[in-house]
Amino acid sequence: MKNLKYESMHLLPKPKKCLKRGGGLDTDGNELPRLVYVSREKRPGFQHHKKAGAMNALIRVSAVLTNGAYLLNVDCDHYFNSSKALREAMCFMMDPALGRKTCYVQFPQRFDGIDLHDRYANRNIVFFDINMKGLDGIQGPMYVGTGCCFNRQALYGYDPVLTEADLEPNIVVKSCCGGRKKKSKSYMDNKNRMMKRTESSAPIFNMDDIEEGIEGYEDERSMLMSQKRLEKRFGQSPIFTASTFMTQGGIPPSTNPASLLKEAIHVISCGYEDKTEWGKEIGWIYGSVTEDILTGFKMHARGWISIYCMPPRPCFKGSAPINLSDRLNQVLRWALGSVEILFSRHCPIWYNYGGRLKLLERVAYINTIVYPITSLPLIAYCVLPAICLLTNKFIIPEISNYAGMFFILMFASIFATGILELRWSGVGIEDWWRNEQFWVIGGTSAHLFAVFQGLLKVLAGIDTNFTVTSKANDEDGDFAELYVFKWTSLLIPPTTVLVINLVGMVAGISYAINSGYQSWGPLFGKLFFSIWVILHLYPFLKGLMGKQNRTPTIVIVWSILLASIFSLLWVKIDPFISDTQKAVAMGQCGVNC
Numbered sequence: 001m002k003n004l005k006y007e008s009m010h011l012l013p014k015p016k017k018c019l020k021r022g023g024g025l026d027t028d029g030n031e032l033p034r035l036v037y038v039s040r041e042k043r044p045g046f047q048h049h050k051k052a053g054a055m056n057a058l059i060r061v062s063a064v065l066t067n068g069a070y071l072l073n074v075d076c077d078h079y080f081n082s083s084k085a086l087r088e089a090m091c092f093m094m095d096p097a098l099g100r101k102t103c104y105v106q107f108p109q110r111f112d113g114i115d116l117h118d119r120y121a122n123r124n125i126v127f128f129d130i131n132m133k134g135l136d137g138i139q140g141p142m143y144v145g146t147g148c149c150f151n152r153q154a155l156y157g158y159d160p161v162l163t164e165a166d167l168e169p170n171i172v173v174k175s176c177c178g179g180r181k182k183k184s185k186s187y188m189d190n191k192n193r194m195m196k197r198t199e200s201s202a203p204i205f206n207m208d209d210i211e212e213g214i215e216g217y218e219d220e221r222s223m224l225m226s227q228k229r230l231e232k233r234f235g236q237s238p239i240f241t242a243s244t245f246m247t248q249g250g251i252p253p254s255t256n257p258a259s260l261l262k263e264a265i266h267v268i269s270c271g272y273e274d275k276t277e278w279g280k281e282i283g284w285i286y287g288s289v290t291e292d293i294l295t296g297f298k299m300h301a302r303g304w305i306s307i308y309c310m311p312p313r314p315c316f317k318g319s320a321p322i323n324l325s326d327r328l329n330q331v332l333r334w335a336l337g338s339v340e341i342l343f344s345r346h347c348p349i350w351y352n353y354g355g356r357l358k359l360l361e362r363v364a365y366i367n368t369i370v371y372p373i374t375s376l377p378l379i380a381y382c383v384l385p386a387i388c389l390l391t392n393k394f395i396i397p398e399i400s401n402y403a404g405m406f407f408i409l410m411f412a413s414i415f416a417t418g419i420l421e422l423r424w425s426g427v428g429i430e431d432w433w434r435n436e437q438f439w440v441i442g443g444t445s446a447h448l449f450a451v452f453q454g455l456l457k458v459l460a461g462i463d464t465n466f467t468v469t470s471k472a473n474d475e476d477g478d479f480a481e482l483y484v485f486k487w488t489s490l491l492i493p494p495t496t497v498l499v500i501n502l503v504g505m506v507a508g509i510s511y512a513i514n515s516g517y518q519s520w521g522p523l524f525g526k527l528f529f530s531i532w533v534i535l536h537l538y539p540f541l542k543g544l545m546g547k548q549n550r551t552p553t554i555v556i557v558w559s560i561l562l563a564s565i566f567s568l569l570w571v572k573i574d575p576f577i578s579d580t581q582k583a584v585a586m587g588q589c590g591v592n593c
Contacts (some may be wrong), residue, residue: 036065038268046270051145052291053273059155059283060267061474063240064260068152069249074148078318081110085315089149091318100161103154103304104296105141106148110134110314113322116356118431119539120327120440122320125431130421131364132308139361140306142368143296147316151304156244157233157282160304235276272322287344290337294346297365324543325486332446332453332490335372339454341371372454377448382444382497385529386504392511394522440536444494494540501530 024032040057042048049056062068070093072086082088089105092098108128132141134262154160234241240263243251247469251260266272273279279286285294296306309315319329341347348357348365388394422432456462505527534541 011269036061040268041270042340043270049279049286049291050289052286052295056273056278056283056500057268059152060235060237060240060272061264063152063243064237064264064267065251067243067246067251071150071155073146073148073150074316075318078109078316080147080315081317082311082313082315084311084313086149088309088315089310092309093149093151098305098307099151101303101305103140103151103160103306104298105307105309106132106143107150107309107315109144109147109586110317112317113319115322118434119543120322120441121431121434122327123431124435125427126435129427133310133425134431135361135364136308138364139300139358140304141308142365143161143292143299143306145290145292146318152249153244153247154299154302154304154496155283157277157298157302159302232275233277233282235267235272235278237263237267237272240267248276261418266546281585285346285511287346288337288340289333290341293337293365293368294341297346297348297351299357300361300365301357315339323486324540325420325488327490328442328446328490331442332450335442335447336454336457338369339372339450340458342373343454343458361488372447372450372476375451377441378440378443379448379493379497381498382440382533385526385533386500388526389504389508389530392508434539437536437539440533441494441540444497444537448493449490494537495544497536498534498541501533505530 026032038058038061040054047053059071062071070090072089074080085107089107092102092105095102109124111122114122135141224593230241234244239260243249281298283295284291285298288294300306321330340351345351348362348369418432421427422429508523508526508530512519
């Protein structure tokens with residue numbers, strides 16, 4: 001299913017062209033699938049929720065027209081790269097054991113048109129080939145917004161059909177010796193409650209039982225929930241509500257196409273979701289610009305599992321922004337979505353404790369939403385080497401040999417873990433290094449902006465947008481977009497960090513020349529950290545200079561201004577010197593000198 005964004009209203013095909021039976025046939029005489037063009041209604045004063053709202057409209061209209069048991073979500077900038085893509089997904093979805101509890105099958109994202117060295121880590125190899133593969137061994141990978149095949153019942157907010165064995169690992173309490181403790185009354189109550197919840201929420205209807213529309217369902221549905229509760233959950237469409245109970249999908253052969261088309265227009269009207277659970281508990285979840293993370297998280301919290309499918313030939317490929325400014329704005333959007341989730345009721349830190357979300361899966365989701373905050377200490381760590389050079393002091397005090405041994409062991413363990421991950425996943429050292437570089441670039445720019453922009457949006461209701469204006473004309477040749485400069489405020493913080501470190505290196509070398517040979521030893525230690533920061537920011541510096549090897553004046557002016565202000569404030573405050581020492585230096589200590 002493709003996500004379509006259009007501003008027109010009620011632009012729907014005619015019934016005869018859209019729903020007439022007896023379409024084209026394949027070589028075996030089977031009817032070919034039909035493409036239905038959907039353009040949902042949009043009006044001023046109604047929140048349309050962007051992509052999440054479009055996907056929810058597509059869920060409803062497809063349920064009314066065809067009601068397939070599975071849905072495929074592919075963004076408009078992606079395409080099929082393998083004819084076996086759907087077969088790969090169906091192997092998991094139709095598995096007798098896994099299929100009943102699998103909410104989606106996620107494929108890795110692969111991209112075309114990226115420069116050979118992947119300067120800005122557009123391929124995101126470390127995330128897709130290490131992190132996502134690791135999650136596949138817990139409760140499944142996260143939903144990344146495209147290249148994903150869904151179980152329709154999972155999107156409707158139903159719980160998976162779990163067995164007693166599936167619930168056992170989450171409930172059983174073991175003694176310290178490894179044996180099981182005697183099952184307490186609270187344990188049995190919890191277990192029975194979860195089993196009843198699973199049985200009651202699983203759909204038990206089949207489309208073959210429908211006669212005369214949906215009247216045949218009234219008695220059965222009344223045993224589950226009242227009609228009012230159904231309308232509050234799914235909206236005021238009896239035909240769509242009935243379709244949600246059908247595990248195998250399909251529509252009755254006697255259905256009138258004209259009535260279905262009328263119902264399809266109704267379920268994609270702009271006011272249909274009012275006072276329903278769409279976007280709150282069912283469908284794509286609203287509340288963040290990264291609706292994909294929220295949607296997958298809600299499914300995992302109900303106990304569903306997901307599958308990561310990585311066939312040798314990539315099933316889907318797409319395009320990625322290779323320009324520096326566009327790439328930073330993309331990362332800003334992702335980071336802003338994470339900050340929005342962090343301050344929402346769906347925050348993985350506290351949401352649904354005691355439910356079916358596994359602990360390690362929860363930790364993975366927490367890591368996904370808190371990473372923008374790491375930009376604050378990262379900025380400090382990137383600036384500290386320059387401060388050491390400017391003040392001729394070490395921020396880190398001298399440590400003993402015993403403490404130094406633990407310091408070395410810690411870094412050795414981190415290094416060994418990284419090597420094992422690379423060997424296990426098959427990720428190359430160049431891809432890993434590009435990921436490390438762009439983590440620093442994004443952390444000192446997009447992630448930092450996302451934290452403040454997210455706080456303004458969540459706490460003050462101020463929605464700040466960064467506009468990107470092109471400052472260069474398009475060029476001919478391969479990867480011409482890579483060298484196009486587009487002004488954005490995101491370029492200022494990392495440029496400032498670069499300027500401060502370069503100035504610090506010049507100041508440190510100048511001080512060492514004037515102080516004699518004894519000061520060169522400590523200088524090399526300080527220079528190492530500054531050079532390490534600059535190496536991480538080197539792709540940014542290269543992209544900033546563009547093809548003409550010159551940095552735009554506006555970036556230089558802002559960066560030098562901020563670096564100067566920071567340096568003057570540091571000299572004024574000088575936190576390494578006590579008030580008494582300052583007074584002595586200025587001759588203002590009086591009798592206390």
